[in-house]
Amino acid sequence: MKVELLQQYVQINISRYSEFLPRAISFAMRHFSRSYRLSSSILILDDGERLKKDYFLNWAYHIGLQRESREESASFEEILAHSYLPIRIKIIDETGVLEQIKISLKVIKLGQVALILDHPNLLARRYLLSIFKNFLLSYNSKELFLNAESEDFWEVLLGLISQKIIHNVVLNFDYESFKACARGGFENSGFKEYYLTKDEITLRNSLKTLSCNLNDDWETIKNRYIELAREYHPDRVYGQDIAIVESYTEKFRDIQAAYENLKRQLEVRH
Structure with missing residues (x-):
């Protein structure tokens, strides 16, 4: 932001995204x-309201400009000496220049992270x-402190990474900081799974339930399902202790659910 003395105006240049602009308008x-x-x-063309114009220019200069930048602005004495001129607030789009913002991820504690901008914007x-x-x-000019306990949070984060250009600002995510979080002792806590989408987590859990892995073909998965379904079918423990029957029933349901999830996600047709 800067104040200029032009031939016909006292001009205040303000970025369209400045915090000061709505207040000035x-x-x-x-x-x-x-x-x-x-x-x-x-x-502002009020020739007969110079006191108001003096007040406005004083407010703009000492409150607005001190929060942003006075570079290339005229001196305050020069501004007041020319307050009889009309005032023009010029809104600057600055769309011709792409500003680069680097965003890194920092783990504060389990379930809480901070997104950190390399400079305020x-x-x-x-x-x-x-x-x-x-x-x-909470947040400040460069940091957003976020609750990361929900899987939905990581869904939102992954969606954001694919949207890098916002108006004239380029959001560059520091992937090294994301990797560092995983290396910092969070592997065993399940932290790395937060980088997966819900469907990816469901897929991996379903494969784990059937003791399969991502490289197995559908025939292998199907055969493993049949083996486990036979092994844990509740009929095998019919008449035994109720706790054993319930355990087999729950395991059998998990096996069936995993198989149905895999059929849906792998788009298997029968």
């Missing part, structure tokens, strides 16, 4: 009787907040 439209909203600018932060609003614990 609201102030201009509410307090000046001759303010006009155009597609990419706001014009309002648009990137707003976008991430909207995506992870259901998992948000």
